[in-house]
Amino acid sequence: MTQIRERTVLFADLRGSTALFETLGNAEATGLVTQTVGLLAQAVGECRGHLIKTLGDGLMAAFDNPKDGIKSAMRMQELLIKSAHRIERLRNMHLQIALARGEVVEIHGDCFGDAVNVAARLLDHAGDGETVVTAEVVHGLSTTQKARFRSLDQISVRGRVEPVHVYVLDQGQGDAGATQFGEVIRAAAPDGIRLVWQDLDRVFDIEQMPIVLGRSTQATYCITDVRVSRSHARIDWQGSSFSLTDLSYNGTFVRFGHGGQTLSLRRGACTLHGAGAIGLGGPPSDTLAPTVRFEVLHHAETDRSPLVMRRGV
Incomplete structure (x- = not known):
């Protein structure tokens, strides 16, 4: 019937x-x-x-x-x-x-x-x-x-x-700002985030969240590399900070600063702060893995000038 x-x-x-x-x-x-x-x-x-x-x-x-x-x-x-x-x-x-x-x-x-x-x-x-x-x-x-x-x-x-x-x-899992590197020190709430992969340089403000990073042409930030899942990772605004969640099978890896420790996200999440690099399918140190450089921006930094001082991240 x-x-x-x-x-x-x-x-x-x-x-x-x-x-x-x-x-x-x-x-x-x-x-x-x-x-x-x-x-x-x-x-x-x-x-x-x-x-x-x-x-x-x-x-x-x-x-x-x-x-x-x-x-x-x-x-x-x-x-x-x-x-x-x-x-x-x-x-x-x-x-x-x-x-x-x-x-x-x-x-x-x-x-x-x-x-x-x-x-x-x-x-x-x-x-x-x-x-x-x-x-x-x-x-x-x-x-x-x-x-x-x-x-x-x-x-x-x-x-x-x-x-x-x-x-x-909201699963009530507590403060998303705690990571394996310890508690994130809270500064003034950011206004936007900058993502750079090859020639794709874009600035997103909090009104444009969430950002889906993936190979799909429907992804907010499309990365055309076979190692990237269709929907690989997602950046959310959580009221006072940006949170990155891995959605892939191969994992997402985050390195904070230049030469700092790398956090491995396997279907997990972390808070993004400062500047660093996001490796999709492999750590940023892996030259074969697509790597997206990020920078959390405050009001005075939301222009589109090149990340000259942060090319090494």
């Missing part, structure tokens, strides 16, 4: 399973991943959702209203964190979740439509442990729930002509 209904569609993807297959072998890794996805599926039923299907290391579900979809997403993240505390092999596994709302066509227990396509492709824009949703999902939430979301503004989604207004759920 075919039905057309307004639904909230959820896709969840368990990242890190490839490493499990390498270390545990096919049989044991398959069992652990299947068991973990089955555990996450419990959150769908708990929140009055309908499990459409499992997808190897992920799942697809549908909900009558956005509230239940968000509750399920939060519950999934919670279940994975609790499982990782008990099962050491799950500690390098992370969950990406994306939700979209709209009219879907239901046929023989499956769902089709624009909301399904958008939710599936939004996973490319989610970092580890992140839940990203469309504006339609946020509009269906209570005022209290809406306050937990931060706008990423309009993002181009693969295969779709019109951009999508995307929000990310």
